[in-house]
Amino acid sequence: MKDLTLALETYQYHKAGRDNRLLQLTQGFLIFFLTTLTLVSASVQNYLQDNLKALLGSDMVIAQYKRLEPLERIGLQSFTDTVSETSILPIALTSNGAWQRVQLKLVDSTYPVQGQLTKSLSLGGIAAPTKGGPGVGEIWVDSRIMVRLKLNIGEKVRIADTELTLSAILQHEPDRLLEGHTVEMRAMVHKASFLNRALPESGRHYRYLIAADAKERAAIADWVKQTIPEAQVLDRHSGQHPLAAYWVRVENFMGLASVLLFFMAAIAINMAGRRQLEQQTFRLALYNSMGVSLRRSMRLALFEWVFVFIAACLPAILLAYGAQYILVYELQDQFAGIAAGMHVGAALKTIMLVFVLLLSVQLPSFLQLARTSVVSLIRRQPHHGFAVWQFVWGFMTLAALAAAYSDNWLLTAMTLTAMGVALVLMMFVTWGVLTVGELWGRRRSGILPFAFFIMKNRLFSKSTQILGLGLCITLLLFTLVLMHDIGSSMQSQLRAENGNLMITDAESNQIKDIRLWATETDSTIRHLSPYTHAQVVLINGKRVEKYVSQPSETSARLERPIRLSWAEAVPLNNRVTGGSWWTANDPNWQQLSVEDEVMMDLGLEYGDILSFKIAGTRYDFTLTATHGFKSGGSNITYWFQIPEAALDHIKAPVHYMGSMELPEKAWHELGQLLRDHPTLSIVSLQELAERFDKTLAMVTKVTVGFSVMILLLSFFVIIASVSGFEADDKKRNGLLRSMGVGVGDCLRLTFYEWLVTGLIAATGAIAGTWIAGQLIYSSQFGLVYTPHYGLLAVTLGLTCAFVCAVGLFFCRDTLKASVRELMAE
């Protein structure tokens, strides 16, 4: 008989069994999740590629945070005639007393270089293409600004001292995607509408849109590298899309979630496979007794496993395609016009990866099967060290997966550490509780002492159940607690610490007027801290993108100027987490302290030299300390800080960041302040809250989805752990019945077992959550983890209730064990 036929027959005999169904469900679930992620990602990548061709608005873009010098401009135009200078500046628009902060794009007469610019003449009107941008003295705004400021076409809009006429509604810009994934409101003006130097240079992002052939582009790229190395060059034809790196980071974050789900799936598979392994061992030993070689037996076992995988795969893939369509629809806000696709190659790649991972997790079982002997049919053979091997190998597989998927090493390390510590704690608690319980019950009679006796004697199998459950509950609890705490803590902290208006960027010449305005309007300035804009250009002599090995939020943020602050002593809301902070009067002013998460993300070390460009001049600083956030005082903390003494050596404009508390009446007066200082960057708590609510809604959606998956996997783990030990439980109950113990007492025994299991698992979960909170809250979210005892008590109760209910439900078959069955056996 062909091996495939035999393996398929064996699979069909077992497919309806609970263990097989559970295995298939768990594998299928994992395949579904990972394939959905892959398909959505492929759709996004395809979208980015297509958009790159049509929507970059030019063949090439040179981007930097200062205008090209006249000589540099001449140099650029020596390669090609078609160059359009655009710049983006965050600024406040005012009209009839109302104001709105917008991203103002200043364009020249050459704009747009390629692609279609469209506008409409009324809200809801049809977008029509137009040859050029707004004329001198005109302004175009997007429809949201129209609504927010209650504008009509023809009305006047003010920016600083310049009055502009609203002549159209901006619909579509061909270079829009260059802005990345910001949802800021947008406006466009001709740069000649403003007198020279009427608008500040600080904070302005310049983009030079270029039309050029391949030879010209190569020459320009070389020229930029030599002449203006800090500028960014984007070439549409080489596939560099500004959103690509962002999407990679989203994927990497989802990757961490995948690792955790895979961890839980591996636990469920391991437990469900326990009985299957025994059955397979028996079957292979029998085949061996019939003359089948061990090699052939292993081949049969592998084929059987493959059939289970295929059966899990097929429905999972179909569902993943369906889920892709739903998720792509949800992503329309972020990527307008994105479409779902087949992406067969990408899907196959993911399925192969899952195949390899699951096979890897299965490896210890296969090795165990390879030791099968006919002797096991004659007498019982011990399996030395198998469980330990299984655990170690499973952990190594997961570590490899985590290393491949995650880009936030700190978060990954912290999460795995918290899980690991929770596991070790649960092991100790399990051993402790069962040992003490067994000792306590030795001289006592009754079901509870007997329950401890049984559990102590099955210490290993009980520990496995408890660890599996405890891990699932830890993940679930931490996810829910984090979601709750982010929502309420950030909201209350914002209110308590920062007032109701944040000043995100105020120039030093604006501070006097701000203080005056505050006095006039009975507003309170909560705090103001100084900084200067600085661009990180080199790390140890290398450009940042060459230095970092993996894209991250941190490295992406460094593409723009950062806020560099200074202090003599450690600020009140910071603590030194490593290295040494400079002393007062330290002659070495070129020292630098970096936030610890930034240091980890960039892979920095003490002694590294970071080069900053500040007001056109390069300054080098040596990394000597790291700092972290500490609650108390302001919520504003800076990534990079230098000694105050550096100010004597650095010529740079000083800006301020801070917060104010405004009474109700002061809000109406803000328009005046912004008219006088349009570049003053402020954001109200209401707007922050709106942004926050949107973010929270998205985070809630993702978290709820993730929690549902964890809950489902927890369910699988419980069923698997019941199934895995069902035969033992059945035999035990049968024996007890033969000794005169009633069904009710057997039920109570089962209940006590699951209660103790649930209690220890919940305790481990609470401890694991506490550890994770201590490690992760502060460094990742700037929060302090404070356990909610009420919530923890509810968790304890619900966990025990859930575990007992599910455990008892799935144990009901074992309670039907009869003495007759024992005799038949």
Added chain:
Amino acid sequence: MSRPVTQNAITLDKVGHHFVSGDKIVHLFDNLSLVLEKGKTTAIIGPSGVGKSSLLALAAGLETPKVGGVQCHVGSKLLSLDEMRQASGFIFQQFHLLPELDALNNLALPLRLRGDKGAYNTAEEWLQKIGLSDRADHKPSQLSGGEQQRIAIARAFITGPSFIFADEPTGNLDEKTSAVITDLMFMCARDTGAGLIIVTHSRALAARADVCFQLSAGKLEAVA
């Protein structure tokens, strides 16, 4: 090996065996020599725990003795372990039928594993021989212990092995059923010419064998 090679036999030459339990070494037997001939029935009796099953496992090539050697010749050919597996059959105390297969399929399994296209026909013949044709589509859970052991015996003999190893074949059966099983085993051994090696604590069963040995205190003695 110092003993002369015996054709169509399994030869154990000065075999010694022990196993480790915790920090103790349990010696089973030393310097034990034995020839198990094809075509003959051999019984090994002895009290529980004396090492009968271990001796059977050594003779079947399932384990390697700590001292001495085991060889299997069919004709004059010395068989490798894999070849010996192909030339052997087993009957177990717990029957060990596959619970998911019915009687016919359990019986046909060894033949199907060897790619025998007439497996089911042969299995049907054997089912008839053991008087269970009407139970062909019954699973082991639907059969009595005796019926299961009859199928297990037929399964052991169906491939025409040179040697059959039976470990306490009637250990889980009542006296009457044991007698039926014993008759069937010996009949099959006689009809197929296989060498039947039985480990048992039943003297009645042992008495039916051509040759009987008693294993006790690490020594093997022939019993008249």
